Amino acid sequence: MTVTTEINTTELNKFIDGIRPTFESSLKELVDIPSVSMDPNHKKDIEEAAQSAVRFLKSIGATAEVIPTDGNPVIYGEIIAGKQFPTVTVYNHIDVQPADADEWQKPPFDMQIENGVYRGRGTTDDKGPALTALFAAKFAKEQNIPVNIKFIWELEEEIGSPSFEKFLEKNKEKLKTDSILISDTIWISRERPAISYGLRGLQGVVVRLKTGKKDVHSGLVGGLARNPIGELAKLIAECYDAETGEVRIPGFYDDVNRASGTEQDNFVNSGFSTDEFKRAHELTSVRKTKDMKEAAERIWAMPTFEVHGIVGGYSGPGVKTIVPHQAEAKISMRLVKNQDPTKMLAMFTKFVTEKCPDAEVVAEGSLRPYLGEFSGPYNKAASESMKFAFGKEPAFTREGGSIGAVVSMNDVLGVPITFLGLSLPEHGYHAINENYDWQQASGGMKMFVKYFSLVSQIK
């Protein structure tokens, strides 16, 4: 076997053109399976997605197996070029967020292709990037790039990877690698690629308050009866100032490790713009900020307090004058480096139950924050690969979201982790009408091929 580290660009372009129909039919096959990990009714779809994944891995000449865990299985595959060569492990997930078909323009689980845009739940998060990396690996294999490529495709990412750390520990030998590549992050904009090196953590909580056995007529009881929605609203207003986003829970910011000067400069120079951010996420207005540095820091490097919903009482049209007998606030805190979810949960619980002793605080999903390096040979390779594929220098930024699996891989596998995302803000991560596109997929294949080639030379 001859090994190559030079990329034959003509061959690569030919390969990418040729693979497009296969890429598109494979993506459609995968997106059309509603592998929603949050909903137990989709267990069969999870199994079906795992079987599809095995077929795709085998189709490019990788080994492939479905490894059971305490929860959903993990699909593992590998292409071994030779024991003497470096190994890079590509992580993706193929479970998806739920999707309410009524809110979408097109059915979320019947992928539509239109002018090179792929619409459907999971197209950008993260089935599209998974297949982009997969077909890049096929080319790398065909070109004998001297690198071993391992694949980990998770099916519990959207529920916080509850079984993943145990899976890693159990299969530590098999998963041995020199570096990890994650493709599940987002650019600044289509014009501005980005490489993440940090992720926020998360602590979800539900606060329940029950003050009676049934909703009652506000004329009869109003004034004397407690109102659990009103009391939860008060609690929320005591926890944070929704207008500014400032959290008022004592000690909330104590452990925050603020972004360094260099990082802040990078944020400012990243090309991040509030106007572009508003446009991409279809926001009418955003919170006031002093400057671009503060705006960027808020979404990437500062913790948050967020209310996702308040359930209880009357929700139909108009007003029905009942006093609700119970209410539930769905809350989460995004956390940054050094903020420990367990400690933050305890802090929150203490604050809430001191203010309202009969409120019940139920812990939901919990993810530790991650902060890696933004320099070193792997990030250098990543940056070069992005420039090679898209002709633009990437920005080094943090990411505001959370990927629990990253923290686990960092802990258990202990090797450098690099983020090569392909998603754009307007792709609609977790939102309605999620999409991905051939421009990002074709560029992404080039990027991954270049990256495989470059890491094959890292000693």
Added chain:
Amino acid sequence: MTVTTEINTTELNKFIDGIRPTFESSLKELVDIPSVSMDPNHKKDIEEAAQSAVRFLKSIGATAEVIPTDGNPVIYGEIIAGKQFPTVTVYNHIDVQPADADEWQKPPFDMQIENGVYRGRGTTDDKGPALTALFAAKFAKEQNIPVNIKFIWELEEEIGSPSFEKFLEKNKEKLKTDSILISDTIWISRERPAISYGLRGLQGVVVRLKTGKKDVHSGLVGGLARNPIGELAKLIAECYDAETGEVRIPGFYDDVNRASGTEQDNFVNSGFSTDEFKRAHELTSVRKTKDMKEAAERIWAMPTFEVHGIVGGYSGPGVKTIVPHQAEAKISMRLVKNQDPTKMLAMFTKFVTEKCPDAEVVAEGSLRPYLGEFSGPYNKAASESMKFAFGKEPAFTREGGSIGAVVSMNDVLGVPITFLGLSLPEHGYHAINENYDWQQASGGMKMFVKYFSLVSQIK
């Protein structure tokens, strides 16, 4: 024709025993018609209820007609004993609140009879009391009590009687009367009858806040994106202290006409007890109050601020980490004598839009408060009738709820209004598993017969 003002108790008891099967089958017929005025899908049921009502009125020898209005029709009937005799007009309503069958122990629109308890939506509010008064009038007619009885059965009470005032004005001549009797109010407890003489008013509002076009991933936007649920929670907390119920909108209490010393003494002596109130309404705990006087005043004679629901964001199980793009708070204020709903709405709107200029305030139902006398010949007659029927002195209290029709009748017909309610707190006005019972119905018939007899003598 001989006229009687003495009641033959033996005859009355015989009549009541004999009428029971007819009362029960009539109530079932009426309750089984889901005459929900809030829901346009029930238009046909409204018509059917009107036709049933006409048949019932005719069956006791009254005239009966369905009078159209701009909204739902009003059923009008009369029993004329003689032009020389006084006229009393009995007001009831036969439209009902919605009922979610899933939450009820038995189907809400298939009345169940069990040990003299009638379960179903509308049994106590207000179909049961309507038929109780109807059969009492049948006896009064048979006994030649020298009083003319007019019946007004409304079909829009639960939506704030939007067409009622115009109906009264249009039919003023026909509706001419010496006094009005309302049977749509609630006792302190089964052991303690009550006669109301005041009703709170109401101003409903919906506050909407929209900050984007779709829910977005809180990892991507959290910190910079506005959170409309968080901002509405803050607004609500600024409007009132949910723990104490104290409203913080400047000027909110300015026009409040506090209950007089005599009234407050009556409240305290009414037999009202917080423990009994909690038990009857199945409340786990209530707001803290200094004493029974404050507790009673709060539900009968003070205005309130109430949140009925906050809609928006995620409402499924657990936590879905989205930033909602819009939210809607459903709010109402109960108002007392001298508080003008229009003025209060303007005050609320100003307060809210100053705090949050892009919040939209939508006016919902509006009802003026009513405060009548708690003395005079009609209240004396009412008190005697209650004692005659139930063997207990009634308390004179105000009622915390609102009946828009009362204010309109007071304005247009301008005659004394008396309240002879039969409902108990545990009957569940507007709540699940609403019920009424034969004990109240049979006692109620005695009470109304005595009242008809007593008012026939008021010059």
